[in-house]
Amino acid sequence: MSVYVNRTLNMKKIKAIGFDMDYTLVRYKTEAFEKFVFELVLKKLVDVKNYPKEVTELKFDFNQVIQGLIIDRLRGNILQTNRYGKVKIAKHGTKPMDFHDQNEIYGNSIIDLNSDQYQSLDTNFSISNGAMFANLVDLKDQGMKLPDYETLSHDIKEVIDIAHSDNSLKGYVEEHLEDFIIKDPEVAKLLERFKRFGKKLILITNSEWTWTKRLMEYTINPFLKEHETWTDLFDISICLACKPRFFNVSNMFLEIQTDTGLMTNAEGTLEQNKVYQGGWAGKLQKDLGLEGEEILYLGDHIYGDVLTLKKTFNWRTALILDPLEAEIEAIRQSTPTQALIDAEMVQKEKLEHELNKLELLKHEDPEKYNKEDIGKIFGEIDKINSKISQHLETYRRFFNPHWGEMMRAGLEESRFADQVEKYACFYMAKITDLLEYTPRTYFRPKKRILAHEDSTML
Incomplete structure (x- = not known):
């Protein structure tokens, strides 16, 4: 699938890429x-x-x-x-x-x-x-x-x-990982590609160390070609980050000893290939020696991963939307039905325009006004409304039976879509969609059509 761009982003200028784990690096069933x-x-x-x-x-x-x-x-x-x-x-x-x-x-x-x-x-x-x-x-x-x-x-x-x-939840899942977690070799392929292009890789997850270790070993380690383990791959790994507080509250980092799980206060600069708990994005950015616009962060939570971060440090942001794949497929399948609805709406608007002109005659030139003409037009509109209703019933069957589309509420964008548009520089269904692009891609949004702009003139 594709990457969908809201704001211009030149990957050549991105020097560090941060990742959430759950539903970003690690996909769930x-x-x-x-x-x-x-x-x-x-x-x-x-x-x-x-x-x-x-x-x-x-x-x-x-x-x-x-x-x-x-x-x-x-x-x-x-x-x-x-x-x-x-x-x-x-x-x-x-x-x-x-x-x-x-x-x-x-x-x-x-x-x-x-x-x-x-x-x-x-x-x-x-x-x-x-x-x-x-x-x-x-x-x-x-x-x-x-x-x-x-x-x-x-x-x-x-x-x-x-x-x-x-541990009643994660303990059971850990014993039955194959029932709940997707192993995707393409994720390791993408991460190693980023490393080859000189990008620093940062893991920032709210999950605790033991869960992070288990999932990353299960989903990443088996597919690495150029690194021994996932901790060798990531320049810095941060567990129990407590996002969104990680992005707006200054907290101390603790260094995790990966062999024992014991923790000590992290003094000085964050070190290469070390694993930490807690902390603050401000110190991370300072120790990386980067400006906010040189860091890209990818996550699945619009508030915890994207919105707060965008408002505080101005990192570039990308959102992973797992349901997007099904929604796009539904849009594709429903396109012929939508075309029928659009065609009927064109005819309906023409009739409504005729109706409005007759209403003007009634008040401004009553001698030319014919009440029967209004009745005929209303009859035609009723027929069209009946057809539109039938098409809408067909259209709705392609989407969630209870709520319809995720990114629309009626004809308008949903609140969720609005937040995605405002705060995510780009978005995609899964992180491996980035494999279609090189780590030096210049992402550009399409020109948006405003209400006063006629698309046939652009």
């Missing part, structure tokens, strides 16, 4: 992993929070939630908004909201993600979280004794964190 998280956390909600054991009977539906949605914690709703923060689709639990009810609640509102009322679901790791919340809201509404909606959302997040920290 998302549906299998999220299903396991869903089932595990429901069991833990029973054990830790005393939820009724019946919640464990819930079935996981991978399509129930997509990346980029928003939880309204107070109302038990899940929302998709456009780039302006206006709600375009809303569900209460798993059930679609009536448009009148949706408009009554959100019609005059702009969704502000700075409010604690809202929780964004911006990564692949959010799918199970959103699905649990939606299904538990349904059970509460059906009379099951459960906490209020807001507490539900906080309990789910807390218990997911517990599952990570008590």
